Amino acid sequence: MKAPTPVRSATTPAAPILELRKLNAGYGPVKVLHDLDLVVNAGEIVALLGANGAGKSTLLRTLFGRPRPTSGQILFEGQPIEGMPAHAVAKRGIAHAPEGRRIMPKMTVLENLQIGGHLIDPTHFAADVDKVFALFPRLAERRKQRAGTMSGGEQQMLAIGRALMQRPKLLLLDEPSLGLAPLIIRQIFDAIRDINVREGITVLLVEQNVVQALGIADRGYVLQTGRVVHAGTASDLLAMPEVRGAYLEGAIAS
Known part of the structure; x- marks a missing residue:
């Protein structure tokens, strides 16, 4: 399947809305996120890609303290939020549409x-x-x-x-296309783009459909075993042989 050209040009707004700095988190003795660095700028759509078990959903849950980070920082609008209860994070302006x-x-x-x-x-x-x-x-x-x-x-x-x-100021979407028919997937992704462009809501998108995700994203990160292994603009990621080989030419990210 031919990857579409991203519909929005990559820009760099003045300030990040979300920053993860050397973030570590997991479940009991099982460490899932390893010294993870990630930035989402205000006004962007950022795609979070990777194989099943790479830590994508854990990253979103960690923003709400479930699980709690073992070390590192989570900054929202420049203020630390790690350790805050979920309702306090939501009041700050982060909303989560979870997987399932x-x-x-x-x-x-x-x-x-x-x-x-x-x-x-x-x-x-x-x-x-x-x-x-x-x-x-x-x-x-x-x-x-x-x-x-x-x-x-x-x-x-x-x-x-x-x-x-x-x-919300920041909308977290976890696998919004999972289990849906192609026509409905297109409608969902059109809506995500409208949410971002018309409402000015920043989006962090975890998605198994890499072609669709990078088709609307400004930038993306690829996770592997809880670490960032690739990062760049949507067009750069689509052009990377490693990304194309893993996610666009047979394997499906989830």
Whole structure:
């Protein structure tokens, strides 16, 4: 499959919104992240790539303190957040749409969105719901439907919409295309680009579909056993023989 040319030119905004410095984390005696350095600049889409088990999802969870870093720094807007409880991190302006969606299946679409907006001034709720419904019209059609009865693609739209209800400055997306049909994947990635371009929300994207991820990203990092092994602009990564051989010509990152 031919890799698309990235739709956005790589730029370097004035200041990073997220910085990881020599970050180490794991689960009990198992160390997963090793002296990891990573920067996400405000306004960017940054793709986080790598094989299954490379530590991508662990990195996102570590931002919320689960697991807690064993050493190193996590800076958000220049301020340390490592060790903060998850709700305090969310209040700072980071939202997470986790792998597997994890919506509330017995609640309606609207009730799930209410949960997403519980940290925000309730006077914004109606306007924020309207934005989510404009981004994902299918959710508007199913606003009173129980979330667990919807298709996988609709549930993924809801997971992203619920995260957006937090009015985040930084949106973490973990495998948003997992298990979805190609047409729905294109719709999801179009929505991610719109979130970034129209709403000005910075995105850190973990994704198994490397072609799609680098097609909308400004930059990317490739992880291997919890370490950064490649980093660069999306176009640079697409041109690297190591990346093409591992992820674009047979192997699938996850």
